[in-house]
Amino acid sequence: MTSGATDRLVVSATFTADLLNDVANFLAHDVGVPAGFTIAPYGQVFQQLLDPMSVLRQNNKSANVVCIRWIDLVQHASTETDYVNAAREIAAALTGFAHTVPCTVLICPQHDMAAFAQSATAHLETALRNVKNVQLIFASSVFDAYGVDQPYDQRGDKTGHIPYTAEAFAAIGTWLLRQYHAHSRTPLKMVAVDCDNTLWSGVVGEDGAEGIVIDDGAIALQARLAALAEAGVIIALLSKNQAADVDTVFSTRADMRLRPEHILDRTVNWQSKAENLSALAAKYAVGHDAIAFLDDNPIECAEMRSRLPAVQTIEIPKNRENLPSFVDNLWVLDHTATTHEDRKRIQMYQENVARNDSQNAAVSFADFLAGLELEIDIHCVNKDSIDRVSQLTQRTNQFNINLKRLSVDDLRHAPEEVYSVSVRDRFGDYGIVGAMSGHVDNSVYKVDLFLLSCRALGKGVEHKMLAHLGARALGFGCTELIVDYTEGPRNQPAKYFLEASFSRSVMSGQLPSTDPSVLADLTFEPTETALSMPVPKNVTSDKKNFADAYQFIADKLTTGAAIVGAFSAGRRARPELGIPFMAPSTNIERNLSAIWEEVLNVTPIGVGDDFQDLGGKSIHLVRIHSLMAERFGYALDLVTLFAVSTVKQLAVRIGDNVGGTTKVDARASDRAAKMKTARTHNRRRMSRRETA
Missing domain, CATH: 3.40.630.30 (Gcn5-related N-acetyltransferase (GNAT))
Structure with a gap:
């Protein structure tokens, strides 16, 4: 991926998917992974797949994503046949044209009709099995990978067709961008890895081969490196040690997942690791930007970054309990499908x-x-x-x-x-x-x-x-x-x-x-x-080094909740609105301001700040509605939310109940809903009269 470029994946979903933009904006602007999403028009999956001029069909640069929740396609139908018929229609639309860019079909879970949904998914899996450039993925596996135990937002689904929580959307968005990044960046060709306190816990020169510990972190890292070796990536040991001690570990420790046959080269001496790695790169004609270097020593990492800046240098965490999660989320070690x-x-x-x-x-x-x-x-x-x-x-x-x-x-x-x-x-x-x-x-x-x-x-x-x-x-x-x-x-x-x-x-x-x-x-x-045959350049000014982004993601963005917490912590400063800031003065105002800040990702928000001036849109109101109901028990209708523009006005509509624990009279909500329905019918009658 070239530095400064921002490729946008096209997403078409059977539900409102705009919340994906929150994590995409955060990863692009704050973390340094330049990719984002273009959300296709709401609920138009079939149109996007069938129309050659749609934004999805016209995408020939990045990747496409089709998010399917079966219940959105069958609506009120309740038989297995209805679900399978929907799967047939989607399969026909997906296989009716050549996919010039990768297409991920994300099967998203639902609360009810689970058995029928499984039948529909099984049919679609069979139909897409041999379709080039198309892969079918289950969002439930993405939720599991990012620790999202409660992905559903039933209130958001009912009011705005937003069926999942912010944490669930953060997990989906991060996973999708991770897959695309693996395809679009410079392919990984070599991993140079330290030994002591990296491949194992302990120092072999002091503890001996029998005294080092092959802990869970070591197992996770070694298994990942072994898989890369089997996919054709060079694994090279780069250690300041006695070569005989390192050899003893590999020959005597049966619990090592990384075996001698996985290691193409080893440079075990007391010389500069940067010099040793430069020699390895020349020996195998590998460009520095295609190399990852893993070491627990911050000094060694600093020297590598200084002397070989194109190498993707990653510092292994000191807390070995975090290492399995770190390895699972280390994007630099991702590898795409391999050829013969x-x-x-x-x-x-x-x-x-x-x-x-x-x-x-x-x-x-x-x-x-x-x-x-x-x-x-x-x-x-x-x-x-x-x-x-x-x-x-x-x-x-x-x-x-x-x-x-x-x-x-x-x-x-x-x-x-x-x-x-x-x-x-x-x-x-x-x-x-x-x-x-x-x-x-x-x-x-x-x-x-x-x-x-x-x-x-x-x-x-x-x-x-x-x-x-x-x-x-x-x-x-x-x-x-x-x-x-x-x-x-x-x-x-x-x-x-x-x-x-x-x-x-x-x-x-x-x-x-x-x-x-x-x-x-x-x-x-x-x-x-x-x-003097050409060899890859080792100073790659046209490529961006993503090591800092990889390090941050593996350290901090390991769960859906952590991702949401990270981009919430980096909220935008309150824009210049032309009015003075007025701080909340009551409990309900403080509660409402906190929710607005979370949803709009702006801080601070005053009680007189206009919702639209803060960047608010209808999708944000749906999230505000869900969070108010979840946290404070307010059964507030969306009609009221659409009618107010400031926290102050909203607090007045609700009634200033200390602590924000009193629910609004449901009858008031019913009356507002009936009034909205009546207004809609009146507009339709007037329109028919004018037409007549």
């Missing part, structure tokens, strides 16, 4: 180290390449390669001619030829490392996509790719080949290659061209300068 190449990545890293050793031992670079026994296969993208090619377009920044980011669906419906490029040598299989595409326009062959992973760069693979496209252009009878080049912050290697191949300078926005016959005969002539 990801699962083989550790083996690939090991093979690449062997290649580097062979290169260092070779007399010349040409001798090294000759000994590689390189094999390059180019094939049309198919169902087995399409996921990996899409992933390459999302991740490849350096050797990428125009930085196009393509979804699986984009590739599936691409009008032009799309090719995958696989490479292997005597050390092992690189897997699919490149992609390219082109199309014919009269006598011109235009290259739309051309990218290659850095680990295959500089060995002649890129030359073979361009020669293949030149031959394709000749096969179509084209007399010119042009390349759609767009300059980005990191794709200079692609530019240099094009300039060398086309024998001319390349500028962004221009279309460098040449005779395809020249490219069809293109071959790689290795020189000693080819030894």
Whole structure:
């Protein structure tokens, strides 16, 4: 995610979902995670899914969310058939178009008809099982993860179709933004982790391997790291210790969840951890912004932040009782779905180290390449390669001619030829490392996509790719080949290659061209300068370091209540209203002011401050109504709330009852409701007369 960008997820719900904006605004403005929500028009889920011009269907940048509560779709129907029919309609709407961005279908719980709701959900699960870019999630599991035991707000549901509490909406919003952030940030490639008081409790040099404690926090962290290793992320030990002591822990402690096979590298010495990590990054050609560093020592963390500022440095909490929760909420360790190449990545890293050793031992670079026994296969993208090619377009920044980011669906419906490029040598299989595409326009062959992973760069693979496209252009009878080049912050290697191949300078926005016959005969002539192959930048000014945000979230935002408490504590200051501040003078005024401050997230609020001037909207009135009924027992109707504009006026309507414990006469509420109904009928009669 680029610094300063604010991507907005589109949310369409069968109920009022505006409270999601509270947590989104807090995470964006106060925590530093730049993403938010665009709430689609209320109650228009089917319209959003069926209309190609809807805000949801037009979203091609971030992600979509569809929140479904079955009872909202069946309304007063009460049979299982009604629920299943609603599920069929939703399934048809969700599968009736290609999802170009990820879509989360959130099944939200309800009080009644639970068995019927389960039948509807089961039908929808089956219908969506093989739909690309769509996942079905249960909001109840999100509530469990964030400790929301009582998610329902029955009063809010009845008065404003807001079925859940602020804590429940905070949990949903945080979870949704967390999932999106994992997809949109720089992919995690390496975790460098300390040992003493991090992977275990205690100091092995003092306590011995038998004396250290594998506590709940250690188990949680080690299990998370083991899962990352199995997904292809490098796990490296970075410890100031005696190497033999650390080795003894791993060889003798059967309760360790992190095993030797999970650890690709270990640097255990007394040198600077920043220097050691920099060497590891160079060894495995990993950019610093794709590395997380975990350590309990604040001094080590401070040095790492100072010397390697792009690394995501996280300080492990001193209180080990908090560590399981901290690990569960540590966004930097989140990892998205993996491809076959990801699962083989550790083996690939090991093979690449062997290649580097062979290169260092070779007399010349040409001798090294000759000994590689390189094999390059180019094939049309198919169902087995399409996921990996899409992933390459999302991740490849350096050797990428125009930085196009393509979804699986984009590739599936691409009008032009799309090719995958696989490479292997005597050390092992690189897997699919490149992609390219082109199309014919009269006598011109235009290259739309051309990218290659850095680990295959500089060995002649890129030359073979361009020669293949030149031959394709000749096969179509084209007399010119042009390349759609767009300059980005990191794709200079692609530019240099094009300039060398086309024998001319390349500028962004221009279309460098040449005779395809020249490219069809293109071959790689290795020189000693080819030894300096491009590696990822380690100072990434175009990327934001989110370590402070990750630290704060894992420390503080672990439950729905904690999230609400955090953004309530950071309330906006009272705006300049043009009137003097008047403090509450009675118990009821103080109680009402406190509720207004909580709902409007403004402090302080005077008894004469106008509700709309404070930013109040109808959705806030529904929350105020629910909180008043919950905390003070007021059975106050919404008609009265809509009629007043200040705390002072509201206190007068209620009656200044000390402590705020006397309920309003229900008959008054009934009369107000009847008056509102009568006014509505009168307006309708007048309208019919005017029409007649």
